[in-house]
Amino acid sequence: MRISWSSIFDALLPLIATAAALAIGAVMLVLLGANPLVAYGALIEGAFGSFNAVADTIVKATPLLLVGIGICIAFRAGVINIGGEGQMILGGLSSIAMGLAFPNMPGIIMIPVALLVGFAAGGLWGGIPGYLKARFNVNEILSTIMLNVIAVQLMNLLLRGPLIQPNQKGAAAIPQTARLAVEYDLPRLIPTRLHLGALIAVILAVAVYFFLWRTTIGYRIRAVGLNASASRYAGIKVERYIVLSLMLSGAFSGLAGAIQVYGVNHFMITDGTAASFTGSAGFNGIVAALFGQLHPIGAIPASFLFGALLVGANKLQRVVQVPAALITALNGLVVVFVVSSEIWRRKNARKRAIRELEEKLANVAHKSHSEGGDQNAG
Amino acid sequence: MLADLFTGSVLIGLLASGIRLATPYLYAAIGETFGQRSGVLNLGVDGIMLMGAFSAFYVVFKTGDLVGGVLLAMLVGLLMGLAMAFISVTLNAEQGISGIGVYLFGLGMSDLLFQKLINNVQTVSGFPVAPIPFLSEIPVIGQIFFTHNVLVYGAYLLVPIAWFVLNKTTLGLKIKAVGENPEAADTLGVSVAKIRYLTVSMGGLLSGVAGASLSIALLNVFQFNLTNGLGFIAIALVYFGGWRPTWVLMGSLIFSFVNALQIWVQVVGIPIPSDIAVMTPYILTIVVLVISAQRVRPPSALSKTYERLE
Numbered sequence: 001m002r003i004s005w006s007s008i009f010d011a012l013l014p015l016i017a018t019a020a021a022l023a024i025g026a027v028m029l030v031l032l033g034a035n036p037l038v039a040y041g042a043l044i045e046g047a048f049g050s051f052n053a054v055a056d057t058i059v060k061a062t063p064l065l066l067v068g069i070g071i072c073i074a075f076r077a078g079v080i081n082i083g084g085e086g087q088m089i090l091g092g093l094s095s096i097a098m099g100l101a102f103p104n105m106p107g108i109i110m111i112p113v114a115l116l117v118g119f120a121a122g123g124l125w126g127g128i129p130g131y132l133k134a135r136f137n138v139n140e141i142l143s144t145i146m147l148n149v150i151a152v153q154l155m156n157l158l159l160r161g162p163l164i165q166p167n168q169k170g171a172a173a174i175p176q177t178a179r180l181a182v183e184y185d186l187p188r189l190i191p192t193r194l195h196l197g198a199l200i201a202v203i204l205a206v207a208v209y210f211f212l213w214r215t216t217i218g219y220r221i222r223a224v225g226l227n228a229s230a231s232r233y234a235g236i237k238v239e240r241y242i243v244l245s246l247m248l249s250g251a252f253s254g255l256a257g258a259i260q261v262y263g264v265n266h267f268m269i270t271d272g273t274a275a276s277f278t279g280s281a282g283f284n285g286i287v288a289a290l291f292g293q294l295h296p297i298g299a300i301p302a303s304f305l306f307g308a309l310l311v312g313a314n315k316l317q318r319v320v321q322v323p324a325a326l327i328t329a330l331n332g333l334v335v336v337f338v339v340s341s342e343i344w345r346r347k348n349a350r351k352r353a354i355r356e357l358e359e360k361l362a363n364v365a366h367k368s369h370s371e372g373g374d375q376n377a378g
Numbered sequence: 379m380l381a382d383l384f385t386g387s388v389l390i391g392l393l394a395s396g397i398r399l400a401t402p403y404l405y406a407a408i409g410e411t412f413g414q415r416s417g418v419l420n421l422g423v424d425g426i427m428l429m430g431a432f433s434a435f436y437v438v439f440k441t442g443d444l445v446g447g448v449l450l451a452m453l454v455g456l457l458m459g460l461a462m463a464f465i466s467v468t469l470n471a472e473q474g475i476s477g478i479g480v481y482l483f484g485l486g487m488s489d490l491l492f493q494k495l496i497n498n499v500q501t502v503s504g505f506p507v508a509p510i511p512f513l514s515e516i517p518v519i520g521q522i523f524f525t526h527n528v529l530v531y532g533a534y535l536l537v538p539i540a541w542f543v544l545n546k547t548t549l550g551l552k553i554k555a556v557g558e559n560p561e562a563a564d565t566l567g568v569s570v571a572k573i574r575y576l577t578v579s580m581g582g583l584l585s586g587v588a589g590a591s592l593s594i595a596l597l598n599v600f601q602f603n604l605t606n607g608l609g610f611i612a613i614a615l616v617y618f619g620g621w622r623p624t625w626v627l628m629g630s631l632i633f634s635f636v637n638a639l640q641i642w643v644q645v646v647g648i649p650i651p652s653d654i655a656v657m658t659p660y661i662l663t664i665v666v667l668v669i670s671a672q673r674v675r676p677p678s679a680l681s682k683t684y685e686r687l688e
Binding site for chain 2 (some may be wrong): 028032077080082132136137138139141142143145146147148149150153154156157160181268273283286287322324325326327328329330331333334335336339340342343
């Protein structure tokens with residue numbers, strides 16, 4: 001194996017795609033009457049300007065990473081999970097219900113139990129589209145999107161009803177839960193908002209890497225994604241791995257929701273939208289995973305980058321009066337550009353394959369002639 | 379006697395709003411039908427609708443020009459459709475994921491422009507009701523079917539046109555050939571790229587109109603995420619309709635009636651939690667997807683990229 005310019009180019013593609021998106025963002029900023037240098041300066045300042053800012057960036061990156069490693073599993077299995085938002089909500093709801101139902105346990109017991117409950121609930125919610133795809137051949141993109149909306153309504157229903165804070169009564173009641181017991185707060189790592197969840201996410205990213213590339217189940221998941229019919233021919237129960245990968249994918253999003261509740265909010269409130277709880281991490285996690293080339297380790301820096309964009313966007317909004325919605329639009333462009341840039345990767349791969357073949361043929365020819373000419377195909 | 383009259387008029391109102399509410403589904407789903415028939419899954423419909431909805435709303439808010447609003451929505455939809463075609467046909471990108479990118483772009487961009495250019499929730503006077511002469515005077519039927527605005531009529535006119543184009547013209551034949559077997563179509567001299575560009579950009583244009591129908595004909599308002607996933611339901615309706623315009627019409631009607639019923643239940647105050655009422659159409663969508671997946675087969679080349687061998 002040798003490193004060629006084209007393989008370096010491949011690795012840099014997501015960065016080039018992001019640069020292109022930011023360039024378009026700069027044009028948009030100019031059109032909106034803002035100086036792009038000032039705007040992006042504010043964005044960087046907002047994301048990295050202080051110790052607290054960096055901590056906030058990591059806190060914001062945590063759900064992106066957890067959703068993102070789940071996305072890596074699903075996409076590697078060839079199924080597209082757009083249901084991160086709903087799965088996060090289910091994880092949040094079930095974990096907070098657990099903590100509110102048993103308010104007097106030691107934190108050391110309740111925190112892991114609640115996080116596991118969130119993991120399981122997200123897994124079940126992700127398992128529904130998995131089952132529907134495996135059993136009835138229902139397009140998982142559409143079913144996961146529908147389940148997102150259903151989850152939001154479920155959240156509104158529960159926060160207005162069974163989970164509502166006991167003193168919120170009557171017509172003016174705010175749909176929010178009581179605060180969880182303080183003992184249940186995820187421990188802070190340093191005296192900032194940075195909590196243990198970030199560390200859990202990184203450890204899990206490494207674990208998922210080993211799972212996908214070093215275990216039989218992981219190998220089968222990837223095999224199904226690469227070629228489902230060949231996998232079936234090889235005796236892999238394709239349907240089982242489709243369900244499993246969507247369950248795992250949902251489970252990591254569910255965990256992201258649970259960690260959001262126990263690490264950041266400590267209660268749940270709804271304004272009727274998913275984003276009020278998830279901060280759109282269910283979608284942005286997809287962006288981060290794609291940016292990390294669907295590799296769980298690659299998702300770590302990618303999540304950090306997009307966490308920075310999200311945190312910095314608030315500062316950008318304050319400094320140049322451009323709504324933070326700009327970042328959602330730019331994230332959309334990053335997705336489009338990263339996916340579109342695959343064409344150059346494929347072209348490069350094809351060129352490399354052809355060149356290697358030519359080299360081999362040249363070597364064979366060289367040997368058979370045995371003249372020692374200095375022809376060098378490279 | 380009075381109670382009978384009341385329920386009668388309520389029922390008529392319910393049916394009329396069912397007919398009206400099918401409008402955005404129809405524009406978006408018929409447009410998407412063409413794209414999918416040619417083998418392109420455009421998941422960006424919801425984002426394109428949002429951009430169309432905002433553009434139309436902005437024109438009407440600033441100038442009151444309703445036709446201008448629809449035209450701008452069409453133009454914006456067309457451009458975004460062209461972008462999606464470029465991504466999925468020329469660059470051969472994975473269609474499912476790139477469509478989500480287009481959706482996110484539309485979601486963020488429409489919100490950005492809304493906050494920057496209008497900033498607070500406003501209403502406009504949208505398309506007025508234009509009763510069809512004579513037909514609208516037929517008792518009951520007239521009120522249900524012929525007392526709507528022009529964008530509603532347009533949506534229903536689109537169905538026979540789409541049916542005709544797909545089933546009775548050479549273009550329709552080419553579209554279906556490209557969606558079923560692009561290699562064969564290519565061999566016969568049909569340009570796969572040209573056909574797909576045409577269907578996807580037309581789909582974009584119609585999604586733009588679908589958005590406009592929400593913001594300047596049905597709701598007469600714009601706000602963040604106005605569509606609330608309506609574009610995705612429209613895509614599900616294409617599956618439900620088995621990629622045939624007449625069945626897409628059926629699906630759209632079922633949906634809009636369930637929606638009208640859901641709104642009516644809330645207005646009348648029947649004690650069903652509103653969250654469950656809102657949830658119902660989405661649960662129904664999943665059920666519908668399960669049923670339709672058993673019934674019909676999607677176009678063979680759907681969401682598969684096609685690269686010519688050189």
